[in-house]
Amino acid sequence: MRRPAVLVAVVLAALLAPGSGAPVHRRGLPPGPRNKLLLVSFDGFRWDYDQDVDTPHLDAMAREGVKARYMTPAFITLTSPCHFTLVTGKYVENHGVVHNMFYNTSSKVKLPYHATLGVQRWWDNGSLPIWITAQRQGLRTGSFFYPGGNVTYQGMAPTLSRKEGVLHDYGNESEWRANVDTVMAWLTREDLHLVTLYFGEPDSTGHRYGPESPQRKQMVAQVDRTVGYLRDSIERHNLSASLNLIITSDHGMRTVQKAASDLVELHKIPDFTFQDVEFELLDYGPNGMLLPKEGRLEQVLAALQHAHPRLHVYRKEDFPRAFRYAGHPRITPLLMYSDPGYVIHGRYSVQFNNGEHGFDNEDMDMKTIFRAVGPSFRAGLEAEPFESVHVYELMCQLLDIEPEANDGHPGVLRPLLRSGSTPSSWPPPVMGMLGVALLLAKAV
Structure with a gap:
């Protein structure tokens, strides 16, 4: 066997070896304080909602950071399953939060969305979300209204958390700003390293009035104003050089065929x-x-x-x-x-909603947004579409923590980051190893 063929065999053997897909502990970042991370989700923000509304603050994020053309959510395109994919890096069949509702086929119990948010056994189902993984590695975390963020996992809960009430008014802009203020306090006075912040709009408005309605457009403008308030708050709290900000969503929204003859x-x-x-x-x-x-x-x-x-x-x-x-x-x-x-x-x-989600995640109306800005992100980059399952690995890289086993890939979103913002590691990612094997195979 010639030498290139031997190298191919070695690389392929490494790929196939047990444990070769295990997470790699990423250390070796440049010296200095660890950057913090704020993940913000605006529920039901479809990928193209910024195209028929003036969104200067989201546009500024794209100029100064990273914008994906769109992001493909997990299936089933419902709030809890998709949000849990973001914080676990797992497809829904692997993390087990398969619906917005808790249900038990034996007892026939079915609980609505808000009640399900507090059912620990629904969420603590064997998968550890990023809050717990980060805390086990010495960081402090918080969850503000984020689905799954107010229960314990294997005996541990986020350092700080808030849970929305059953009659919560999702569209109150004054409360949105107060929530941002609270999160800023968590990141500064409480010295949290990771916070997830959830807003229930424009989902609620899209459901009620439909995604093409003027009410939805008004709500998108409110979302954009809130993004501006959030970024101004980051600047006022002297966090711009040390906080990475990701703004995304769980799924899109589609107009319901209510008057069709073939319901x-x-x-x-x-x-x-x-x-x-x-x-x-x-x-x-x-x-x-x-x-x-x-x-x-x-x-x-x-x-x-x-x-x-x-x-x-x-x-x-x-x-x-x-x-x-x-x-x-x-x-x-x-x-x-x-x-x-x-x-x-x-x-x-x-069912009387004018807008709905839960459809095939390949339907363009189910696609959603991804924006990111901060010291670790490149500027002015428009990224090709990607699956939401990869965001977890990106967040672990940003926090310099070792991820749990997951379905994402650390190399997919690494090009979004500035050179030197994440450590190099060996062995390289699986796709990188496959690339080496293919290159060597050409020499055989």
């Missing part, structure tokens, strides 16, 4: 009856789960699978693998989704 209504499908179903999770946008009664699965599947051209029904094991969703024990034996723009009506036609 997806399960209660109107002739061969289907809810008497064959033990448990259902329906009437929550374009997705549904069913647990058929014993011995009725094939009957229910046959009744629904080809009953409507806009409804797609699968056995759990046959659900499209590209979604990275169905492989978790919490998923029921039958699950379904509808075409973009169509929601699934269960026992009654009760």
Whole structure:
């Protein structure tokens, strides 16, 4: 065997060796204080919402930092699953927060979104979010309204946290500024290293009035003013040189087909009856789960699978693998989704939103934003689209912490960073090793 072939074999052996995908502890950053990180999520901010509204502050972030053309969220494109992907780097089937609602197929308990935020066993399901990983490595963290940020994980909670109330007014701009002030105090007086901050808009407005409505445009302008207030606050608190700021979202928003002649209504499908179903999770946008009664699965599947051209029904094991969703024990034996723009009506036609999400994450209306600025980020860079699953690895690099095992890749978003802002490491990332192997193979 000639020498290049030997090198190829060595590299490939390293790739295939057990543990070769294990996280690498990233040390060796330039000396000095560690930079802090603020992750801000504006729920339901679609990737193109800045194109029909004047957004000078988001535009300034793009000029002075990094802007992605768009970011692809995880499927299922709901608030809790997508937010948990951002802080764990895992696809939904691997972190287990598979819905906005807690549910138990045995007890038939179903809890709404706000109640689910406080159910520890729903979130603490084996995956450690970045708050806990950072604290285990000596940092202090905080979560302000961020989904999953106010419970404990393996006995540990974020250093500081706030949880929104069930009747919380998502659109109160004065409260938004007060929340920013609190977060600034956390980063300065409380010396937190990582804070996640959540705003429930423009999602709520998009649901109520639709993504093309003037009300949504007004809310995007409010978001932009808040970004300006936030960046001014960072400057006033002398954090500009030591704080990296990421502004993103969980998913986009799409106009609901409310007047269509072909609505997806399960209660109107002739061969289907809810008497064959033990448990259902329906009437929550374009997705549904069913647990058929014993011995009725094939009957229910046959009744629904080809009953409507806009409804797609699968056995759990046959659900499209590209979604990275169905492989978790919490998923029921039958699950379904509808075409973009169509929601699934269960026992009654009760959904009245003008805007909705939860659709296929490849639908452009589900794509969302990513902006970043700070001492570690390059300036004036427009990045190609990427998946949200990679943001976790980026945040770990920014905080110089060793990540948990995850589905992201440390090399995907590294080009967003200035040279020298993250340490080099060996072995190189898997894609880098593959590249070396391919180059060497050409010499054989």
